[in-house]
Every structure is written in C-alpha cells, then in structure tokens.
Amino acid sequence: MTSQADPADAQASAGAISIRGLSKTFGALKVLDDINCTIGEAEFVSTLGPSGCGKSTILRIIAGLVEPDAGAELRLLGEPFGGQSDQVGVVFQTHNMLPWLTVEKNIRLNCEVRGVARAEITRRVEEILPVLKLEGFREKYPHQISGGMKQRAALGQTLIAQPKVLLLDEPFGALDALTRDQLNVELLRLWQKIRKTVVLITHSISEAIFLSDRVLVMSDRPSRVVSDVRIDLPRPRDPKATREDPRFGQYVTQLSALMGVH
Numbered sequence: 001m002t003s004q005a006d007p008a009d010a011q012a013s014a015g016a017i018s019i020r021g022l023s024k025t026f027g028a029l030k031v032l033d034d035i036n037c038t039i040g041e042a043e044f045v046s047t048l049g050p051s052g053c054g055k056s057t058i059l060r061i062i063a064g065l066v067e068p069d070a071g072a073e074l075r076l077l078g079e080p081f082g083g084q085s086d087q088v089g090v091v092f093q094t095h096n097m098l099p100w101l102t103v104e105k106n107i108r109l110n111c112e113v114r115g116v117a118r119a120e121i122t123r124r125v126e127e128i129l130p131v132l133k134l135e136g137f138r139e140k141y142p143h144q145i146s147g148g149m150k151q152r153a154a155l156g157q158t159l160i161a162q163p164k165v166l167l168l169d170e171p172f173g174a175l176d177a178l179t180r181d182q183l184n185v186e187l188l189r190l191w192q193k194i195r196k197t198v199v200l201i202t203h204s205i206s207e208a209i210f211l212s213d214r215v216l217v218m219s220d221r222p223s224r225v226v227s228d229v230r231i232d233l234p235r236p237r238d239p240k241a242t243r244e245d246p247r248f249g250q251y252v253t254q255l256s257a258l259m260g261v262h
C-alpha cells in the first residue's frame, strides 16, 4: 500500500489491490474516511492501528463481505471489485472448521464446493499438508488438535483454493505468545515459497516488522492511513538475526511513536 501522500497513483492499477476514496459509515458511525492505498503483487503488507479503527472493516470490504460507501474506487488485480472473489482468501482469528470432518476433509471442502476435480484436490492437499506440518494430523478431528494446528489448518482451507490475495485478520491472535511466534516464522517461510499478496491485520508491532515489506499505520476513527513504513530488512528473514538487526529496533521505535505507544 502507498500512503495518502504517496504520488504513486499512476501505478495504482498495476497493484494487486488498489483503493481510492474508500469511506465506510455504519449508521451514524464514520469508521473509514477516504482511505487511499495500493498493494503490489506479492507484497506482504501489515496494518496497525488503534482498536476499533476499522482494520477488519477494510479487510472485509476487500473480501467483498462488506459494502463500502458510495464513491470508492476499488480494483483487484486490475479489475473493478465485484463482491466476493475466488482470487481472495481470508483467514480470521477463529477457525471455521466443521467439527464432524477430519483436518484433511475440512481442507478439501473449500475446493469441493467450488467443483474442483477430485484428483486435483488430492494433488493440492498433498502439497499443502507437509508445508503446514499437518501430514501426521490429517485424520484428526478439530477437537483433537491444538489451537496452533487449527489455525494452520484454517490457512490450509484458504490456500487450497489458490487465491492470489491472502487476507489475514489476526490469524494467530487468540494463541499464546510462543505458539504465535512459531507460527509467524512458519507463515514467513510459507510466504517466501508461495509469494502471494498478503494483507495482515495485527496488534503486534514486532510481528508486523518481522513479516512485512510495508506497515500501514491507521489513525483513530474516522480512520485514515497516517503512515506507510517500508521495512527494509533483508529476506529471507531469520527470527534471531532479524531481531538483532539494529534497524529492527529503529522500526520498533518509529512505529511505537506513530502508534502513540511509548
């Protein structure tokens, strides 16, 4: 995404996601106020902002789950938005696996309902399960696996449909700090392999820095993009080396100040 002050408008249509003049009002509550940004293809962008500022609302609009106010110009992969799209996959904080299906069957389901051929679904499952470290748990039911595994399976449910854009709404937010750190490392490894466009919502400044190419900072409601920070840390990123890089600390200081956290 580019900030509102960024003169990259000419390249807007080249991005995976292009948002111009996006506002959203729920009744009397103005949540989003003229959001403008572009997210490039294969870019990993995180969004930070105060609680309730509208981060999830932006994601839900991109996912076609919420209507923006009139006047917004939204493009997905160069095309005007047209509601929900197969090109977009979403993972929320809480998984939506069906309790009566195994991990594998839950993952297959997203393709089965789309009419993908059985053999092709099997091919994709065999590719995805090892990447998500779920091979040994394919026959387990959701209640038999840990919270971290459930969120990995939720990622699998989305990835199997091969979306070009991945929207992650605090996917590990409900997990303990250690599991969350581990899953972030795995997410990064996965992203380095699949290189999809990712938009992540998080409350964690260090998580945003560790994972992202750019971090967008939003203001309080009515919310705008107040800053767009490019994270210039080398990839692939090793957790220890990245956190020990002096620039990591500088980004923490910069983003903390922007967030009003001192």
Ligand SMILES: Nc1ncnc2c1ncn2[C@@H]1O[C@H](COP(=O)(O)OP(=O)(O)OP(=O)(O)O)[C@@H](O)[C@H]1O
Pocket (backbone or CB within 6 Å): 026, 031, 049, 050, 051, 052, 053, 054, 055, 056, 057, 058
């Ligand atoms: N469908 C809806 N109807 C009415 N109000 C809504 C609806 N969805 C969101 N809101 C309101 O819009 C505001 C922004 O909500 P949103 O969930 O997008 O914020 P957020 O930044 O993701 O919050 P958090 O960081 O706490 O998860 C909140 O005040 C919320 O109550």
